[in-house]
Structure formats: structure tokens, C-alpha cells
Amino acid sequence: MAKLTFSGGIHPLGKKSATKDKPLVTIEAPELLYFPLSQHIGAPLKPLVSVGDKVLKMQKIADTDAFMSAPLHSSVSGKVKDIGMYLNHTNSKVPTIVIENDGEYQDAEPIHTKSIDDLSPDEMRKIIREAGIVGMGGAGFPTHVKLSPPEDKQITHLIINGAECEPYLTSDRRVMLEMPDDVIGGIRCLMRLLNLSKCYVGIEDNAPEAISILQEKTKNTGIDICVLKKKYPQGSEKQIINAITGKEVPIGKLPMDVGCVVINIGTVAEIYRALAQGIPLHRRIVTVSGDAVRNPSNLYVPLGTPFNALVDACGGTKEETHKIIMGGPMMGIAGISLDIPVVKGTSGLLLFSEKYAHNEAEINCIRCGRCVSVCPMKLVPTTLDMYSRKGDTETLIKNNIMNCMECGSCTYVCPSKRYLVQSIRVGKQKINALRAKEAKN
Amino acid sequence: MENMIVSSSPHIRDRDRTSHIMRDVCIALVPALIASVIYFGGRAVYITALCMIFSVGAEFLWQKLTGRPVTISDGTAAVTGMLLAFNLPVSAPWWICLIGSVVAIIIAKQFFGGVGHNFMNPALVGRAFLLASWPVIMTKWSAPFTTGFIIPADTVSSATPLAIMKGSLEGTLPGIFDMFIGNIGGCIGEVSSLALLLGGVYLVIRKVISVRIPLTYILTVAVLTFIFPSVGLSGFDSMMYNILSGGLFLGAIFMATDYVTSPITARGQLIMGLGCGILTFVIRRFGAYPEGVSYSILLMNVATPLIDRFTQPKAFGTVKEKKGGAQ
Structure with missing residues (x-):
């Protein structure tokens, strides 16, 4: 099959070999977890708990009435230790709920108990919001908003984004390899929700194992695995739409304006767990890599875990860290501290030694084009x-x-x-x- | 864990840099330099070295005197020096090299803000200045295998094929093969189309330049001189003599492709090549001057900002305007 792609783009070194074949490692929640009330695009949340309250694992701890938002759930059971100003992933101090882990991991009630087949599209949307699901590729756009287009906009294409084009990152790849049934289950729910008989899954050709597993499992399901050329930024929403459908999202418009909805592959797995088991988003996969990390890994991390604990789980650092990057090296944000906690959009944590952290002086443009x-x-x-x-x-x-x-x-x-x-x-x-x-x- | 470096994304960069690009251009000019040594002797290297030293020196001194950061390490001044030398006759005295370098680097480049801000190719400005000021020295072409090693001595002067075709100088046209390999009179770096072509292929392979400007430039000249041949020549001969002489390959491959003074967009580059080709043909055919490459490129340099403005790429997601209304 011809490989699909878009026009332009670059070929940076993938740097994925350090973690691409490493199975997920689930890490223990630390003693203190930090839940910033601003996790992503959208309205900041209001806490539903007070200092001293006992909380259960997966209990909703913050929410708001705003449409463009998603609630937040605790990833451990324990006691609310503080609600104050702490660093978040944008390097700013924002209102944050601090929870002291009691080590019991007592679960809250599931967010719903209905059978997945009995859920109506509207119920599904509600559950997806209630489960706090946002785009897990990085930007963190609330997913239920994408799935609720205005009535005049007909969705014709559902695209699942498995093109993890940022160098170093392998979290989406591990989702495809280790949770393919959750991914496919989630896709089926979304197809039913949007009343579509077809779905496209875009995966870059540097992940052949993921491609073959999903191809094997999606025969005759209307789910089309699209092999994309490895090129950055193939995982960008507008570029993946262009590669798969040939459509161009007009300037200043959204994918839904050309009838497309693009959902990250990790998000799809979360959607499935929310719909099938009533589990809200409370943990995520983070690729910890970079030349300063002793043992680069794909970690399955409770939300709210400070980066320090992730680095410890990877055997610490082997060189002095000069730069921390949250996300990938192309679009990630440089962090100021390892006290910053994992939020819903933290797809990667990279630690660079001086060699990679160096900033070069710029000179005049020579108009090379x-x-x-x-x-x-x-x-x-x-x-x-x-x-x-x-x-x-x-x-x-x-x-x-x-x-x-x-x-x-x-x-x-x-x-x-x-x-x-x-x-x-x-x-x-x-x-x-x-x-x-x-x-x- | 203190003092983390915080900077704007992206956090990784390609290794290629401006000085590498300039190094590649110098490497690409080496075959032509070797050819000129074969035909004109070691003096070709001497002149080239002088121009490079004077150009880099002029940039260094100017930046020191004006208190600006010294940028000679970007390699652009060295390339300018090399290109200037390639546009001089091998018999040129040392002070011609000095004046040419100073004009190129200080007047054409630094007066306008240094690298990236000059609107005309510095080496060509240097050459144009010299040609206007010392026309005799600048058009004293040595025939191949007649020059001394360093001392210009009494060179046997030779008419260029273009001057012969124009009828302004007596002489017989050399064979086309001689012209291709460079066994003709002319500037240091312009004679061997073969050597220049080798350099051009290297630049294209290294992705320093695209073929757009050189190809459209040379093709335009070829087509026009084929359709409208010089008096007394067949269309084919007219075409071959025109594209293999007068520094067309040097200009098309190394001068018209100068990043700073040529369009940045793909469509703009096609227009650049086409415009240079038409102007070269017009100057050669209708002008008083037998050559035309330098002035064509300089004129198109001036038009470059305009070309860039009108050849902006269509932004991704530009909505196509509906044509024709209700049909």
C-alpha cells in the first residue's frame, strides 16, 4: 500500500530506540501527589474537596460548570494535605490540590455501571466528560468537546492519531502494542457515538509491530490502518487529516469544519476504560528519556506524581541535567524544576545533559529558504x-x-x-x- | 537541580550551519579553480588567494572599526572573495583584487547591514565596479597556456568567443569541445563549463542549491539563442557558443543562486532564472557589451524583493475562491 504523507516537514533523528521496545513499567504512587487545577486548555477547575478531607482513588476532586473543561480525579486514596499554589507544567504556580497517599488505594465507585452496549451517544459523551478525558497527545483539548459538533457540522471522518512523530516519545507506541484491545474497543465506541461505519488509524511506518498488531485485530471491522511516512510533524491534526483524506482544514477553522475528528490513540484507550469499566482518567504513560537518564523507560504513572519520582524509577541520572523537557523535543516546554507533577498531557519527560541543552547564538538570516x-x-x-x-x-x-x-x-x-x-x-x-x-x- | 536551561521549543536542531554551506560552495568552486590552474597557471591560485584574503580582511577590519561583532567565521566573505577572483582576468594586478574586495565587502555588503542584508551580489558589484573603472585591465583575456606562474609577464591576449560573435574583435571561434572543457580565453573561473558543472552537481547533491535557477537560466538562454541565432551561425552553434561562454555557467550556478539576493520561494526562483536568461540574451544580442551575465544577475537581484512578494506560497488551508458564480 502506498504510504500517505503531507507536503513539507522534516526528518529529525527519531531517538526512539532507547525506549521503543521497553514494556510499560507501572510505578508506585509517591507519598505526596500534586493535582494542578489548570491541566490543559479550558477553564480552570474548582476544588470539590477541602484540606483534611479523605479522598478515594478515582474520586472526582475538582470540576467546573464550563463546557470547555474536564474534571479531575485523584490517582490515590488519602488525605487532602493542602490546596495552595504549586508549580505546574507551564512553569507557573497555580492552585493545586496536594494529596497525601495513604497507600491503601481504596477505589471510589465507578463513574457509571451500565453495560457498554446500552449506552446512548449522549450518555457516552457525558461519561467521557465525567471521566475527565482530554487529548493525551499534549495539548489536552477536552475530548467531549470534539465529540459534540454543532448540529450543522456533519462528521464524516474519524481519524485516530497514532503518528507519534516527536523524537524520543514512545508512549503511544506502547499503548498500541500493549493495549490494542482497549484501543479497538474505544474506536468501536467512537464509531457508534458518531454513527460512522468507517474509521482511519494513522501510524508512522517506523512502528511496524504496532501496525501489524492492529491490522491483525481490525480485519473486516471498517477500521482502516493507514501507514504514514515517518516525517515530522505527521502527528499534527491538520497534517494527519491531509495525509489520510487529502482535505485541507481552512485557515482559522477546526477539523470539524471539514467533517473530521482526530483523537489521539492513548485517548482512545482511556475512552474505552471509561465507557467499559467506569474508570476515570487518573494515570497515563510517560516516556522518560534523554541522554542524562540512566535507564530510559516507558512508565505508567499516577497523575500528580512529581517528575522526581519518575527519574528515580529510571535509575536516576547518569549525567548532570541541564535541561528538562515536558513533552517531545520539538514542541515540548522546558521545565524549571523536577518538582513539577505529571498532568494529563505529559507525554514525555526528557532530561538533557549540557551537550544537548546548549543554545547556539543566532546569526543573520542568509535567506537559504x-x-x-x-x-x-x-x-x-x-x-x-x-x-x-x-x-x-x-x-x-x-x-x-x-x-x-x-x-x-x-x-x-x-x-x-x-x-x-x-x-x-x-x-x-x-x-x-x-x-x-x-x-x- | 538548580539553574535549568529554559528556552523556547524546539529543543533540538539540525547540525547543518551557515559556515558548512559556505564551505560546500568553496569546495564546489575547486574544480573550476583546478581547471584555471591548468589553463592559466599558478597565478590563478595567487589571484584567488589574494581576493579571499582581502575580502575576509576587509570584513574583519570594517567590523572592528565600527564596533560590530566580527562575522568572518560564517564563511560568506571567503566565498565572495573566491567568486570575485573567478570574475577577474588572470593578468589582473594585486591592487585590482584589493579594490574589488573592498567594494564588494564594504560597499555592497556591510553598508547595507552585512550578511543577509545586501540586495546585490557583492562579488558582482565588485566586478561591475572594476569593469567600469578599469575596462582595459578587466578585459585583457589571456589565452590558455600563455601566462607566467605568478608574474603576469606578457600574456598573449585572446578574444572571447562572445566578442568574436559580436564582431567587435577579430578572431576565429574555438571548437565547442574546447569551450566546454575551458580551453579558451576568459576570466579565471568562467572558462571551464565542465568544471563548473561538476561543482553545480555537488551543490545540488549536497542540497545547497536547487536546480531551479541554474536550469531555467541556462535553458532560457539556450532556447532564445537557438531560435534567434547570431548572424552567420546555425541555431545549434549559436546556442552552444552562447551557453558555454561568457561565464554563463559560473553565473547561473554560483552567482544567481546566491541565497541573499535571489528569491526564497520555488516559483520565485523559476522567475529569477527566466529573467536572468532573457536579460542575458537581450544584452548580448542588442547591447553594446558582448557579455551580459553579470548585469542580468544584478538586475534580477534588485527585482528579488518584488518577486518574493508576488510568489508567496499559498498558505495551507487557503480557501479556494469560487469562480464564475452560479453555473
Whole structure:
């Protein structure tokens, strides 16, 4: 079968061999767990517990009435020790529930007890929200929002994103290899929920084991395993839609505007567990890797576990750590401390020694055009960089700066080592600030 | 665990860098340099070395004097020096190299903000300046195998094929094969199309340049000179003499592809090649001057910002405008 792909993109070293064949290791929850009330895009949550309260494992501890949000569940049983300001994955101190683990792991009641086959689409949506499920690829978009398109938007394509294109990360691959039945069960639920007879699963060709397992298990089910060329950023929502369906999501629109819903493969497995067993999202797979880690691993981690415990579970560090990255090396955020806890979107934790942490000085753009040829959104990054540094927001908008998804391909290839994405991000922030100001006036 | 480095994503970078690209360009110019040593002797290396030293030196001194960061390690000044030398006759005296380098580096490049900000190819500006100021020295072509090793001595001067075709100089046209391998009079680096082509293939393989500009440039000249041959020549001969002489390969492969002064978009690069080709043909055919590569490229350099503006790629997700209304 012809391998599908998109136009543009880069081929960074995969660096996945350190963890790709390592089975999941479930780690013990530490003594103290931290649950930031801002875990992802959407409204911050309000705590449902108070200091001193006893909580059960999988008990809902925070929620809000906002549609664009998902509740939060404890990953252990124990006592609420504090509700205060602690570091989260954006390096800011945000309201956080701290739970002292009592080591009993007493479960709360499942979030529902109905048989999975009796659930109506609306009930499924409700359970998915109630289970706190968000996109686990990184951005953390609440999943029930994606599954609730307005009535005028007909969903025709369900795409499951197994293209783990970020170097180092192997958590999605382990989901496919070790939980294929949860994945397929979840896909079937989603097909029923969206009333579709077909579903596409995109997997990059560097994961042949995952491809063959899923192909084997999905014969004659209407689930089509699509082999994608290994290329970054194949896992980007708009790029995977383009590779599989040939459609382009118009600028400023959402996948649902072209009839598509894209769900990360790890999220699908969580959806299945929520619908079939009533288990809310309370743990996740985190790839811990990077040259400073002694024993890189795929860990199955209770949410709220500080990074320190993950590093300990990997045998500690073998070199002095100079950079912590939450997520992949292309789009992840550099962290300031290992006290930061795992949140729903933490797909990876990378520790780099000085060798990889080094930042090079940038020199003038020589207009080689590499950024232009790799940009998957077909922008001219060097021009955006120039106008962003000048602060010319009008020209930036004209040049479609808001179409940039900050995948980092331009910065990766730039021979003059320019901080293109950083500069573009600043430009976007300026525009957003201006727009917010205009909206106020 | 203190003092973590915090920076904006992406956190990994490709290893390639500007100085590597410039190193590749220098490597690609070596075959042409070797060819010129064969035809013109060691003086070709001497002139090339002088221009490179003067260019790098001029950049270094200018940046020191103006208190700017010294950027000679990016390799761009060295490339400019090498290209300037390739555009000089082998009999050029040392001070021509010095003046050419100073004009190229300081006036054409540093006055406009240094690397990346010059709007015309520095080496070509240097050459144009020299040609206008010292036309006799700059058009004193040595015939192959007649020059001394370092001292210019009394070279046997030779007319270039283009000048002969133009009828401005007496002489017989050399054979096409001689022209291809470079056994003709001309500037240091322009004579051997074969050697230049080798360098071009290297640059394309190393992905330093794409074939877009060189190919469209050379093809445009070929087609136009074939359809409108020079007086007294068949279409084929006219085409061959035109594409193998006058530094067309040097210009098309190494000068018109200069990143800074050529369009950044794929479509823009096609326009660049086409424009250079048409201008070269027009200058050679209708101008008073027998060659035309340098001026064509300089003119297209000036048009580059405009070309870039009109050849912006269509952003991903641009909604196609519906044509024709209700049908």
C-alpha cells in the first residue's frame, strides 16, 4: 500500500530506540501527589474537596460548570494535605490540590455501571466528560468537546492519531502494542457515538509491530490502518487529516469544519476504560528519556506524581541535567524544576545533559529558504520572523502568522540558528493582546 | 537541580550551519579553480588567494572599526572573495583584487547591514565596479597556456568567443569541445563549463542549491539563442557558443543562486532564472557589451524583493475562491 504523507516537514533523528521496545513499567504512587487545577486548555477547575478531607482513588476532586473543561480525579486514596499554589507544567504556580497517599488505594465507585452496549451517544459523551478525558497527545483539548459538533457540522471522518512523530516519545507506541484491545474497543465506541461505519488509524511506518498488531485485530471491522511516512510533524491534526483524506482544514477553522475528528490513540484507550469499566482518567504513560537518564523507560504513572519520582524509577541520572523537557523535543516546554507533577498531557519527560541543552547564538538570516520548504503550513517563516521583530502586526496578519502551529520545523533546519518559532510566537502574542484589547473597547 | 536551561521549543536542531554551506560552495568552486590552474597557471591560485584574503580582511577590519561583532567565521566573505577572483582576468594586478574586495565587502555588503542584508551580489558589484573603472585591465583575456606562474609577464591576449560573435574583435571561434572543457580565453573561473558543472552537481547533491535557477537560466538562454541565432551561425552553434561562454555557467550556478539576493520561494526562483536568461540574451544580442551575465544577475537581484512578494506560497488551508458564480 502506498504510504500517505503531507507536503513539507522534516526528518529529525527519531531517538526512539532507547525506549521503543521497553514494556510499560507501572510505578508506585509517591507519598505526596500534586493535582494542578489548570491541566490543559479550558477553564480552570474548582476544588470539590477541602484540606483534611479523605479522598478515594478515582474520586472526582475538582470540576467546573464550563463546557470547555474536564474534571479531575485523584490517582490515590488519602488525605487532602493542602490546596495552595504549586508549580505546574507551564512553569507557573497555580492552585493545586496536594494529596497525601495513604497507600491503601481504596477505589471510589465507578463513574457509571451500565453495560457498554446500552449506552446512548449522549450518555457516552457525558461519561467521557465525567471521566475527565482530554487529548493525551499534549495539548489536552477536552475530548467531549470534539465529540459534540454543532448540529450543522456533519462528521464524516474519524481519524485516530497514532503518528507519534516527536523524537524520543514512545508512549503511544506502547499503548498500541500493549493495549490494542482497549484501543479497538474505544474506536468501536467512537464509531457508534458518531454513527460512522468507517474509521482511519494513522501510524508512522517506523512502528511496524504496532501496525501489524492492529491490522491483525481490525480485519473486516471498517477500521482502516493507514501507514504514514515517518516525517515530522505527521502527528499534527491538520497534517494527519491531509495525509489520510487529502482535505485541507481552512485557515482559522477546526477539523470539524471539514467533517473530521482526530483523537489521539492513548485517548482512545482511556475512552474505552471509561465507557467499559467506569474508570476515570487518573494515570497515563510517560516516556522518560534523554541522554542524562540512566535507564530510559516507558512508565505508567499516577497523575500528580512529581517528575522526581519518575527519574528515580529510571535509575536516576547518569549525567548532570541541564535541561528538562515536558513533552517531545520539538514542541515540548522546558521545565524549571523536577518538582513539577505529571498532568494529563505529559507525554514525555526528557532530561538533557549540557551537550544537548546548549543554545547556539543566532546569526543573520542568509535567506537559504529551508524554512520555507519545510513549513507544513506553507508560510515564509523568515519573513514572519523579520516583521515580528519589527513589531509590524498588520503585515504579520497579512502573511497568515496565525496559521503557524509552532511545530518548530523551521527553527530545526535553520543554518543560521535563528529562533524563528520563538519570534513568531511573540508576534502571535502581540496580535492576541491587540485583539483582546479591541474586544474590550 | 538548580539553574535549568529554559528556552523556547524546539529543543533540538539540525547540525547543518551557515559556515558548512559556505564551505560546500568553496569546495564546489575547486574544480573550476583546478581547471584555471591548468589553463592559466599558478597565478590563478595567487589571484584567488589574494581576493579571499582581502575580502575576509576587509570584513574583519570594517567590523572592528565600527564596533560590530566580527562575522568572518560564517564563511560568506571567503566565498565572495573566491567568486570575485573567478570574475577577474588572470593578468589582473594585486591592487585590482584589493579594490574589488573592498567594494564588494564594504560597499555592497556591510553598508547595507552585512550578511543577509545586501540586495546585490557583492562579488558582482565588485566586478561591475572594476569593469567600469578599469575596462582595459578587466578585459585583457589571456589565452590558455600563455601566462607566467605568478608574474603576469606578457600574456598573449585572446578574444572571447562572445566578442568574436559580436564582431567587435577579430578572431576565429574555438571548437565547442574546447569551450566546454575551458580551453579558451576568459576570466579565471568562467572558462571551464565542465568544471563548473561538476561543482553545480555537488551543490545540488549536497542540497545547497536547487536546480531551479541554474536550469531555467541556462535553458532560457539556450532556447532564445537557438531560435534567434547570431548572424552567420546555425541555431545549434549559436546556442552552444552562447551557453558555454561568457561565464554563463559560473553565473547561473554560483552567482544567481546566491541565497541573499535571489528569491526564497520555488516559483520565485523559476522567475529569477527566466529573467536572468532573457536579460542575458537581450544584452548580448542588442547591447553594446558582448557579455551580459553579470548585469542580468544584478538586475534580477534588485527585482528579488518584488518577486518574493508576488510568489508567496499559498498558505495551507487557503480557501479556494469560487469562480464564475452560479453555473
